[in-house]
Amino acid sequence: MLDILFERFRQKHRTVPFPADSPTLPPRFRGRPFIDAGLCTGAQGRDCDLCRLACPIGAIECDNGSPTLDMGVCTFCGACAGSCPTQALVFTTDWRLASTERHALLIRPSEYMPGEAQNVSQSLPLRQERFFQLPELPLTPTRAASGAFTLSFRLRQVTAAGCGACEADLNVLGTVVFDLSRFGIDFVASPRHADAMALTGPVPHNMQKALFKCHNAMASPKVVIAVGACAISGGIFRALPSGDSGQGTEGALAHLPVDLYVPGCPPHPYTTLDGLLRFTGRAVPPA
Amino acid sequence: MASSMYLDNVSQQGQAGGFPSGTPDSLQLLNGGAVPLQAVPQLSFSHFSHWLVNTVRNGGRVISFFALPASCFTPSEKDGEHTHRLIAILASDTSGKLHAATAGVSGRYTSFAKHTPQMHLFEREIYEKHGITPEGHPWLKPVRFEKTGGPEIGDTDFFHIYGDDIHEVSVGPIHAGVIECGHFRFQCLGEKVLHLEISLGYHHRGMESLLRNGPYPRTLALMETIAGDSTIAHTWAYCTNMEALADAAPSPRGQLVRALALELERLANHTGDMGALAGDIGFLPTLSYCGRLRGDWLNMSAMICGSRFGRGLLVPGGVLHDLNHSLVLRLKERMTLTGKDVMGALKLMWDSSSVAARLSAVGSVSVETALRLGMVGVAARASGLKRDARHSLPLPDLPTPPDLCVASAGDVYSRAKVRHDEIAASVAFCQRLLTDFLDEDGEDAVCAESPAIPTLMPEYLAVSLVEGWRGEVCHVGITDDSGRLAAYTIADPSFHNWMGLAMALRGQQISDFPLCNKSFNLSYCGHDL
Numbered sequence: 119m120l121d122i123l124f125e126r127f128r129q130k131h132r133t134v135p136f137p138a139d140s141p142t143l144p145p146r147f148r149g150r151p152f153i154d155a156g157l158c159t160g161a162q163g164r165d166c167d168l169c170r171l172a173c174p175i176g177a178i179e180c181d182n183g184s185p186t187l188d189m190g191v192c193t194f195c196g197a198c199a200g201s202c203p204t205q206a207l208v209f210t211t212d213w214r215l216a217s218t219e220r221h222a223l224l225i226r227p228s229e230y231m232p233g234e235a236q237n238v239s240q241s242l243p244l245r246q247e248r249f250f251q252l253p254e255l256p257l258t259p260t261r262a263a264s265g266a267f268t269l270s271f272r273l274r275q276v277t278a279a280g281c282g283a284c285e286a287d288l289n290v291l292g293t294v295v296f297d298l299s300r301f302g303i304d305f306v307a308s309p310r311h312a313d314a315m316a317l318t319g320p321v322p323h324n325m326q327k328a329l330f331k332c333h334n335a336m337a338s339p340k341v342v343i344a345v346g347a348c349a350i351s352g353g354i355f356r357a358l359p360s361g362d363s364g365q366g367t368e369g370a371l372a373h374l375p376v377d378l379y380v381p382g383c384p385p386h387p388y389t390t391l392d393g394l395l396r397f398t399g400r401a402v403p404p405a
Numbered sequence: 406m407a408s409s410m411y412l413d414n415v416s417q418q419g420q421a422g423g424f425p426s427g428t429p430d431s432l433q434l435l436n437g438g439a440v441p442l443q444a445v446p447q448l449s450f451s452h453f454s455h456w457l458v459n460t461v462r463n464g465g466r467v468i469s470f471f472a473l474p475a476s477c478f479t480p481s482e483k484d485g486e487h488t489h490r491l492i493a494i495l496a497s498d499t500s501g502k503l504h505a506a507t508a509g510v511s512g513r514y515t516s517f518a519k520h521t522p523q524m525h526l527f528e529r530e531i532y533e534k535h536g537i538t539p540e541g542h543p544w545l546k547p548v549r550f551e552k553t554g555g556p557e558i559g560d561t562d563f564f565h566i567y568g569d570d571i572h573e574v575s576v577g578p579i580h581a582g583v584i585e586c587g588h589f590r591f592q593c594l595g596e597k598v599l600h601l602e603i604s605l606g607y608h609h610r611g612m613e614s615l616l617r618n619g620p621y622p623r624t625l626a627l628m629e630t631i632a633g634d635s636t637i638a639h640t641w642a643y644c645t646n647m648e649a650l651a652d653a654a655p656s657p658r659g660q661l662v663r664a665l666a667l668e669l670e671r672l673a674n675h676t677g678d679m680g681a682l683a684g685d686i687g688f689l690p691t692l693s694y695c696g697r698l699r700g701d702w703l704n705m706s707a708m709i710c711g712s713r714f715g716r717g718l719l720v721p722g723g724v725l726h727d728l729n730h731s732l733v734l735r736l737k738e739r740m741t742l743t744g745k746d747v748m749g750a751l752k753l754m755w756d757s758s759s760v761a762a763r764l765s766a767v768g769s770v771s772v773e774t775a776l777r778l779g780m781v782g783v784a785a786r787a788s789g790l791k792r793d794a795r796h797s798l799p800l801p802d803l804p805t806p807p808d809l810c811v812a813s814a815g816d817v818y819s820r821a822k823v824r825h826d827e828i829a830a831s832v833a834f835c836q837r838l839l840t841d842f843l844d845e846d847g848e849d850a851v852c853a854e855s856p857a858i859p860t861l862m863p864e865y866l867a868v869s870l871v872e873g874w875r876g877e878v879c880h881v882g883i884t885d886d887s888g889r890l891a892a893y894t895i896a897d898p899s900f901h902n903w904m905g906l907a908m909a910l911r912g913q914q915i916s917d918f919p920l921c922n923k924s925f926n927l928s929y930c931g932h933d934l
Contacts, residue, residue, distance in 0.1 A: 121756060122690050125749050132697050144704065146711035146726065174622035193626055195717045196725075275583040279608040281930050282585055283633030283714045286677075289583045293696030307581035324550055324558045324607050325586065328578045354626045355610050367610070383716065384633070387700075 133297045137395060137402040141213075141388055148194040148209035149386075151187050152250060155227035157206035160184050172201035175354050189215060189223040190350035193383035210250050214404075215381045216393025217255040220371070223350070223381055259399040260341055260377060267313055271303045271398050273343075274312035274336065278329050278370070280319030284346040284384040288316060291387055303394055309335040317374070318384075320348040320355040320367035333374055341377040343393075344370045346384050353383065430456040431495070431504035436798045439649035439867035442477075442883060445492070445505045453491070453508030454515065460495050460504065461521050466779050468503070468870065468879045469494040470527035471894045472535045475509060477885060487511050489537055494868055494881060498797035503868055516542040523779025526900060549606035549933050559588060564602045566592040571599070574915060578607045585929035591915055598918070601910040603903050608933035616893040620647065620858050629716050632897055632931030637663070637670045638873025639895070639931075640719040642880040645800060645869035647721035650884055651859040657802060658845070659723025664803055665838050666706060666715050666724075668831040671874035673702035675824040675831075676747050678926050682821055683754055685920045686763045694750030701743045705736060721859050733842045740839065744832040751825055764818035768909035768921035771815055780905045782876015782898045784925055787823045788815035794872035804841070807834035820924040861888040875928065876902065897931030 134141065143149070153161070160166040160183035167180040169187075177191035178198055185207070187198065199207050206227070217223060233251025260267055277285050291298040292305065306312050309332045321329060333342070347353030352369040370376050380393045395402050430452060432445050448456065461467065472489045487509030494505045508514075516539035518525035528539040529548045533555075539545065550558040565573070572593050578586040586607040592600045615627055628643040629636045641663050648655050680695025703713035710718035710726045718724050728736070754760050770780070775788035785792045786809075795806035810826035812819035861884045871878045876898025885891035906925045910918060 122753055125690065125694075125753055128749065129694060129746055144708045144711065146709070147707060148711045148717070174626055193716065194712075195626065196711070276579055277583075277585045277608075279586070279610055279930065279933070281630035281633030282928065283630070283636070283716075285583050285585065286634060287713065290696070290700055292583075293700065294693050295697045295700055305583055319608075320610065322610050323553075324609050325578075327558075328586065328607065332579055354623055354630065355615070384714065386713070 133294055133300075136296070136388070136391065137400070140403070143211050143213055143386065143388070145211065147211050147213070147386070148196050149389075150212040150215055150252060151189070151192070151194075151199070151207065151209050151225050152230075152252065153185060153187065153225060153227040154206040154208075154230045156230055157204045158185065158202075158227045159204060159206075161206075161227035166203070168201045168203065169198035169207050172197045184227060187225040188351070189225060189381040190220065190379060191347055191353060191356070192381065193347055193354060208248075210252065212250070212252050213386050213388045214254065214392050215385065215389050216257060216396070217379055218258045218377060218397070219256050220350075220376075220379060222255045223379060254404060257378075257393065257396045260397055266339065267398050268400075269302045270313075271301075271394070272306045272311055272313045273303065273316045274307075274309045274314070274332065275305055275316045275318070276329055276332055278317060278319035278321040278325040278349070279367075280346065280348055284318035284348070284382075287384045287387050288318070288345065288390065291391060296387055296391055298391070298394075301395060301398075301400070303398070309333070310337065312336050312340070314341045314343055314377075315374075316343045316345055317349045317370050317376075318345045320352045320369055321373055322355070322367045326373065329373065342370060342374050343378040343380065343397075344376045345380045345390060346382055348383075350376075350379050350381060431460075431506040434503050434505060434868060435501075435801070436503060436794070436868065436870045437645045437649055437800045439646075439652070439862070439865045440505070442864045442866050445507050445866060447490070448506055448508045450508045450510060450514055453493070453506055454517070456506055457493055457495065457517065458521060460497075461523070464499060465495045465497045465504070467493060467521075467523050467527065468496045468877070469868070469881045469894060469896055470524060470531070471881070471892070472510070472531045472537055473883065473892055477883065477891045489535055491531070492866075492881075494879075496798060496870070498792055501798055503798070503870075505866065505868075510537060512536075513538040513540050515540055518542050522777045523901070526904070547606065549609040551606065551609050551611070558606050559604070561604065563590055563604070564592070564600060566599055568594075570594055587929045589918075591910075591918070593915055596914045596916065598910045598913050598915050601907045601918075603907055605903070605929060605932050608930040610930075610934065612934035613893060613895065616890060618889045618891075619893070620861075620890060622858065624858075625720065629714075630930075631895060631934065632899075632928040633714060634674055634928065635670065635873045635875060635878065635897070635931065637666045637715040637719065638871045638878045639880070639897075640715070641667065642869040642871045642878050644719050644721045645871070646867040646880050646882040647859045647861070649867040649869070650861040650865050650882055651721070652862060653722065653859065655721075656723035658727070660800075660803060661838060661842070662709070662724045662726070662728065663719060665728075665835060666709065666718055667871070667873070668807065668835050668838075669702055669706050669709075670715060672747075672828060672831050672835075673699050673706070674874040674926075675828050676702060678923065679747075679751055679754070679821065679824055679828075681923050681926070682764070682817070682920065683760075685923050686760065688754055688757065688760055691750050691754040694746065698743055698747050698750065701739065701746075705739055705743075708732060708736060708739075728842055730843070733839050737836065737839045737843075740832060740835055744828075747828060747832075751828070755825070761818065764821055764920075765816060766814075767817045767917050768913060768924060769814060769816040770905055770909050772813075774908050775815065775905065778904050778908070779901050780876075781901050782872070783820055783823050783827070783874075784902050784905050785876065786810060787812045787819035789813040792877070794870045794877045798870050800869070800871070804838065807831050817920055817924040861890075863888045873898065875899065875926065875931075895934060897928055897934075899927040899929075899932040902927055903932060
């Protein structure tokens with residue numbers, strides 16, 4: 119018993135002060151991508167689609183040269199940024215990626231706004247360090263938040279054939295570091311007790327029946343949160359037009375109405391926590 | 406005591422009667438090596454069968470067994486009539502060599518499973534994929550329910566025990582926690598489990614079919630998600646196969662970064678598992694500390710490559726992120742602090758006699774059972790088998806691996822103890838490795854160009870084994886005449902070990918299941934592919 123108290127004294131209280139304080143993620147962390155319209159040659163109408171060609175999973179499309187990067191598909195591998203000759207496309211360390219709007223996950227070239235808030239990822243060889251001011255992605259709190267979900271929000275997690283990484287970084291929210299339950303948010307065992315389904319994985323054939331049964335067993339009002347690229351779009355498992363054979367798994371949207379999107383492969387725990395807090399109507403100060 | 410005597414016996418047999426080098430019935434190859442497909446001996450089935458059974462009897466084990474359409478091979482004169490070829494790759498932990506041979510079959514062959522139980526799941530897999538029947542297989546049914554038009558998942562002939570007092574407990578596919586999906590059926594007499602059947606396939610994503618005719622641009626991303634908690638192990642095995650098939654050696658410094666990343670993956674998962682075991686028996690201090698400390702290891706991976714799971718680090722040829730001087734210093738400092746905190750958290754658990762009492766003599770797997778099932782990794786070592794690919798079948802040009810950690814009782818306590826010892830060994834190894842990094846030049850060097858798709862030699866076979874945290878990951882790649890992947894087969898350690906969990910449950914209380922399950926902590930998606 120004394121040993122336990124001594125060890126507790128030595129290792130100390132370790133719960134993060136989030137959301138009061140913003141976390142600092144490792145400089146090589148690849149968060150929200152940004153495409154600088156002033157530097158992107160494709161956006162200026164000249165012939166360039168190197169980022170589209172570099173993307174191994176077809177997350178970038180070019181319309182008349184101007185690229186659109188879909189964060190709902192992206193694995194944040196950084197290959198596109200590495201291929202960009204003008205360093206117009208970069209990954210910042212901004213971990214706030216969640217949105218209630220699917221279209222908000224589409225990143226298009228936009229004007230560079232200097233700001234102290236976010237530093238670009240250091241994993242890329244940079245000519246100069248740049249700082250970004252990125253507008254917050256739209257996230258409308260759930261309509262039931264005015265009543266039901268603000269103080270208590272119960273999640274039933276369903277793994278629809280993910281690789282286990284999204285699940286691992288959801289589980290981590292329950293540890294003393296993030297201490298999810300201090301916000302009244304918990305994972306529960308039964309769909310009958312759940313307000314929301316936290317869905318991961320690309321939903322291939324063998325998981326569809328179980329998924330529907332679970333969703334049907336949840337009482338209304340209920341919401342679906344798609345966590346990770348697989349759940350949002352099928353991610354790396356979706357069919358590609360390039361002849362590379364695919365299973366055609368399209369993620370949750372093909373089967374269920376999705377209320378909140380949490381991009382990433384897997385999403386960083388802070389990305390998910392930020393999304394959950396804002397979705398249930400709590401204020402999270404910008405980083 | 407008895408088990409270690411048995412082991413000595415096994416290893417002596419292995420040395421005396423194992424693989425005489427240069428036997429004509431198989432081709433010898435090294436881990437991480439490639440050989441021309443035509444050099445693999447094409448045996449008659451009886452010869453093949455004799456070779457396989459004898460080799461396993463003499464201490465060898467089956468690391469890969471699969472079928473290919475005969476059209477992938479240049480037919481030998483007497484072999485034109487067969488539709489498929491079986492390919493077996495066996496490993497000897499005593500000689501450090503791999504051996505490969507093939508045999509032609511058409512539609513059916515005599516099952517090995519009855520006398521060589523470690524073949525049972527490989528045979529079911531071949532049956533499901535190619536429709537080749539292993540005659541005499543004791544329990545032939547789908548592995549992953551992957552065939553369109555075949556039986557729907559969950560629709561199969563489950564094992565039943567009949568009797569007035571017998572009851573069945575059915576669990577899953579969706580479980581109570583934040584965890585992957587699978588279906589368990591317990592046949593119980595009162596609280597006692599007579600048999601547990603584990604029926605998987607819910608996570609089947611068609612991984613191997615997505616790889617066929619590749620490599621494609623997305624192949625590397627697929628490798629990183631075979632089992633998300635073993636990203637480095639699987640990606641390293643794949644990269645090694647690509648390097649072997651392209652006849653291009655990986656960057657030496659890249660190999661060191663890979664070795665470091667693999668141990669960080671082991672540290673994170675072992676720490677998490679120790680915490681989860683403590684949680685399952687209600688010992689909360691260790692649960693709380695380990696939950697946090699697991700994240701500290703993951704964050705070290707993120708310091709190296711930006712991803713907590715090692716995504717985007719490994720590419721054929723090397724790694725995309727190098728360690729500079731200041732990063733090495735920060736990692737060393739973190740390694741010391743986190744290592745000390747983990748050991749402090751685990752000491753609380755080991756010092757509690759009630760913890761030791763709860764973990765001991767629960768979920769035991771004997772060394773004989775582990776050997777017959779071909780178990781690998783932590784679970785095999787806990788039962789007394791000295792099986793660690795880092796030691797017995799190392800990839801070339803790597804530093805001395807962390808110490809081999811073995812226990813003997815094969816119970817939950819032993820599996821926990823092996824993890825604990827491996828944490829200590831891995832921390833010491835990483836410190837050594839980081840010190841070497843400090844002495845080297847090469848700061849901020851990117852060890853490989855961006856992930857280009859390698860050009861592969863046509864009609865070659867490559868095998869790679871990487872000892873991940875759960876056990877040995879085995880990848881086999883075979884190229885066709887145009888250098889595309891004719892087949893790519895993956896065996897996650899879970900593939901060998903799920904049956905070990907079923908055996909561990911026999912005669913146990915059903916309430917011991919979570920504890921036994923956690924002590925194995927096997928991957929559903931790694932099995933289901």
